[in-house]
Amino acid sequence: MATAKLGVDEPRVRDASRGNRDAVGALLTELLPRVRTRVRYLVRRDTEVDDVTQEALVAILRGLRGYRGDGAFASWADQVVRRVSFAASRRARVERRQRDEACARDSESSDELAREDCLLRRQVEGLLAQLPDEQRRAFVLHHLQGMSVPELADALAIPFETVRSRLRLGRAHLRVLVARRGASLQA
Numbered sequence: 001m002a003t004a005k006l007g008v009d010e011p012r013v014r015d016a017s018r019g020n021r022d023a024v025g026a027l028l029t030e031l032l033p034r035v036r037t038r039v040r041y042l043v044r045r046d047t048e049v050d051d052v053t054q055e056a057l058v059a060i061l062r063g064l065r066g067y068r069g070d071g072a073f074a075s076w077a078d079q080v081v082r083r084v085s086f087a088a089s090r091r092a093r094v095e096r097r098q099r100d101e102a103c104a105r106d107s108e109s110s111d112e113l114a115r116e117d118c119l120l121r122r123q124v125e126g127l128l129a130q131l132p133d134e135q136r137r138a139f140v141l142h143h144l145q146g147m148s149v150p151e152l153a154d155a156l157a158i159p160f161e162t163v164r165s166r167l168r169l170g171r172a173h174l175r176v177l178v179a180r181r182g183a184s185l186q187a
Contacts, residue, residue: 017064135170
């Protein structure tokens, strides 16, 4: 019996659940695109997609022994992905709330520098969130994490000129967003 969309055959799932390394590798290779796509739809921030995808794949592998074969393997795997993604989203919400509370405490303190730093951090996060995914990734990796354009091209598996284009477009987009924000503050 094979699952239609995934192409995962039940003997391979059984072999993987018994620890057969080849079966596990083949299963992960087939599952990765499906799991990553579902995580991307369920997780709010792109920066979390790879980590949550990895967590979901690990959870699937750990749970293989519990898979009884009552339904389609793909459906069972999708349930695991949903549980892991929702848990990651809850953790991220708690972390954001804690960060916001800390920021609010800083803004109530007499330390003007801490208050300004907190407000600036919020504004930058808000502006970056408005950039298209490709531009935001390139911008953050280049300007905030210090990766060079050749390193970015290699890491993102895209041409050098595409990286330069995304950086240029991201900067232009940010300029427009900052100008709009400045105009709305003056109005």
